[in-house]
Amino acid sequence: MTERIELALPGLPVVSPAWLHRADSETAPTLLIVPALGVAARHYARLAEALRVRGLNALRIELRGNGESPLIARRGIDWGYLDLVEGELRSAHAAHRERLPASPPIWLGHSLGGQLTLLHQARCPDQRAHGIALTASASPWYRGYGALGPGVRLFAEVARLMADRLGVFRGDWVRFGGPQGARLMREWSHFVHTGRLPALSPHAWNPMPALSRLAVPIHAIAMRRDRYAPPPAIDNLAALTAGSYQCQTLDALPDGSAPGHFAWLRQPDPVADLLAGRWRTG
Numbered sequence: 001m002t003e004r005i006e007l008a009l010p011g012l013p014v015v016s017p018a019w020l021h022r023a024d025s026e027t028a029p030t031l032l033i034v035p036a037l038g039v040a041a042r043h044y045a046r047l048a049e050a051l052r053v054r055g056l057n058a059l060r061i062e063l064r065g066n067g068e069s070p071l072i073a074r075r076g077i078d079w080g081y082l083d084l085v086e087g088e089l090r091s092a093h094a095a096h097r098e099r100l101p102a103s104p105p106i107w108l109g110h111s112l113g114g115q116l117t118l119l120h121q122a123r124c125p126d127q128r129a130h131g132i133a134l135t136a137s138a139s140p141w142y143r144g145y146g147a148l149g150p151g152v153r154l155f156a157e158v159a160r161l162m163a164d165r166l167g168v169f170r171g172d173w174v175r176f177g178g179p180q181g182a183r184l185m186r187e188w189s190h191f192v193h194t195g196r197l198p199a200l201s202p203h204a205w206n207p208m209p210a211l212s213r214l215a216v217p218i219h220a221i222a223m224r225r226d227r228y229a230p231p232p233a234i235d236n237l238a239a240l241t242a243g244s245y246q247c248q249t250l251d252a253l254p255d256g257s258a259p260g261h262f263a264w265l266r267q268p269d270p271v272a273d274l275l276a277g278r279w280r281t282g
Contacts, residue, residue, distance in 0.1 A: 001021075001022050002019055002020065002021050002022075003019070003020040003022070003099075004017055004018075004019055005017065005018045005019070005020055005059075005095050005099075006018075007061070007062075007087075007088055007091035007092055007095060008091050009064070009087040009088070009091070010086060010087060012071075012087075014070045014071060015070075016061075016062050016063070016064055016069050016070075016071075016087075016088055016091075017041070017062050017067075017068050017069075018041070018059055018060060018061045018062060018088075018092055018095065019041065019045070019048070019059070019060045020057070020058075020059050020095075020096075020099060020100075021048040021049060021051070021052040021057065021058040021059070021060070022052070022057055022100075023051075023052050023055050023056055023057045024055065025055065026057075026100050026102055026103060027102045027103060028055050028056055028057055028103060028280070029056055029057065029103060029104045029105070029106050029130065029279050029280065030056070030057035030058065030059055030096055030100055030103045030104070030105050030106065031048075031051055031056055031057070031058045031059070031106050031107075031108040031133065031275065031279070032059045032061065032089075032092055032093065032096060032105055032106065032107050032108060032129075033047065033048060033058060033059060033060045033061060033108045033110070033113075034061055034063070034088075034089065034107065034108065034109045034110065034113030034114070034116050034117055035060075035061070035062075035063055035066065035110055035111075035112075035113050036110045036111030036112055036113055036136075036177075036261075036262075037111060037112040037171075037176075037177035037178075037180065038065075038066060038171055038176070038177030038178035038180065039066065039110070039111075039262075040062065040066045040067025040068070041060040041061060041062040041063075041066070041067050041068070042060075042067055042068075043265050044060045044110075044265065045060065046265065046266070046268050047265060047268040047271065047272060048060050050268045050269050050271075050272035051272050051275065051276065054272055054273070054276040054280065055276065055280055056275070056276055056279065056280060057100060057103055059092060059095070059096055061088055061089070061092045062088070063084060063088055063113075064079060064083075064084070064087070064088065065079075065178065065179060065180060065181070066178065072179060073168050073169070073179040073180050073181050073182075074167070074168050074179065075166065075167030075168055075182075076167070077168075077181075078167070078168075078181045078182050078183050079181035079183060079184055080181060080183035080184045080186075080187050080200060080201055081115070081116065081119055081184060081187050081188075081197065081200050082119070082123070082200040082201065082202065082203065082205060083181070083183075083184075083202075084116055084184075085116055085119045085120045085123050085124070086123070086124075089116060089117070089120040089124075090120070090124055090127065093105060093120070093124070093127040093129075094127070097127075104129075104130040105127075105129045105130060106129055106130055106131045106132070106133060106279050107120065107121070107129050107131075107132045107133065108132075108133040108135065108275070109132065109133070109134055109135070109137050110135050110136055110137060111136055111137050111138075111228060111229065111261065112137075112188075113137065114132075114134040114135070114137025114138070114237065115137065115139075115191075115237065117129075117132050117134075118132065118211060118214065118237070118240065118241060119197075119200075119207055119211070121214055121216050122207055122210035122211045122213075122214050122241075123205070123207065123210065128216070129216060130216075130217075130279075131216060131217045131218070131219060131278075131279060132216055132217070132218045132219070132243070133218075133219050133220075133221070133275055133278070133279065134218060134219070134220040134221065134234065134237065134238070135220075135221045135223075135264075135271060135275075136221070136222070136223045136226050136228070136229045136259075136261050136262075136264070137220070137229055137234065137237065138228070138229035138230070138233030138234045138236065138237050139191070139195060139233050139234075139236035139237040139240070140152065140156070140188060140191050140192045140233070141191065141192060141194070141195035141233065141236055142156070142192055142193065143195065143236075144230065144232045144233030144235075144236045145227075145230060145232075145233060146230070146232070148227065152192060153192060153193060155176075156188070156189040156192035156193060157189065157193075158174075159176075159185045159188065159189050160185065160186055160189040162185075163182035163183075163185045163186050163189075164182070164186070166182070167182050168180070168181070168182050169181070169182055169184070169185040183201060187200060195236065196208055197211075208240070211240045211241055212240065212241070212242060213242055214241040214242055214243060215241070215242045215243050215244075216241070216243045217243050217244045217245075218238050218241065218243045218244070218245045218246075219246055219247075219248075219275075219278045219279070220234050220238060220245070220246070220247040220248070221247070221248055221249075221250055221271060221274055221275075222234055222247055222248070222249045222250070223249075223250050223258070223259040223260055223261060223264055224249065224250065224251045224252070224258045224259060224260075225258035225259070225260050226259070226260050226261045227261070228261040229261060231247065231249070234247060235247070248274055250264065250270055250271065250274065252270075253267040253270060254267050254269065254270070255267065259271075
């Protein structure tokens with residue numbers, strides 16, 4: 001059974017949707033799925049169903065600006081990392097606890113979504129999860145990308161300049177993430193250049209000390225031929241925290257192709273197997 005949920009966004013007159021895929025057991029863990037930059041929640045429906053049939057609950061979250069979200073980034077409609085953490089992620093956790101109070105929550109972050117899950121846990125200790133799953137999720141620090149590092153750094157500078165000039169990041173123009181909040185991309189650009197997140201608006205909160213104390217277990221899945229989240233960059237993201245950390249590599253999908261950064265979403269069974277093997281029994 002799939003239940004549509006409306007998530008309140010503090011300070012905004014709109015809500016953002018999420019979808020709960022219930023397993024047979026209400027005490028089974030729930031994977032709270034946070035999408036990649038510019039990826040609609042509908043693209044995680046197959047993954048959520050694969051988790052459900054393996055005995056895990058799953059909650060797909062729509063981030064603002066994507067899919068069925070009523071918000072579209074443009075000049076005057078802006079957001080950053082902290083807006084997403086205190087908005088969609090905090091509301092999703094509360095919705096999960098209301099509907100499945102006996103189910104241990106596990107954050108599952110894809111790409112940017114993994115960065116958001118770590119920030120949520122650092123920012124919201126009252127909503128502590130039992131663990132964090134990172135799927136194709138990494139620090140964007142350019143030093144984690146080897147020979148591609150200079151290109152990553154250059155693109156981050158282009159993203160910052162676009163955000164500054166236009167008041168919005170037009171990812172649809174450069175085939176990267178669609179329209180996004182200017183502040184989010186300025187913060188991301190800083191992350192690329194320094195390996196550290198800056199003080200995050202609107203509260204000027206420095207997340208780095210809280211991240212360095214975060215001791216939530218992290219299970220990462222690296223994907224073969226993933227240029228956006230190579231293993232060194234995944235390690236760099238986990239290294240921002242104090243949690244136990246393990247990383248597995250998925251080499252191939254059922255049809256023999258490489259999982260890459262996005263292709264695994266179309267054939268999610270191997271990822272669901274790895275996640276169920278790690279989190280179904282805790």
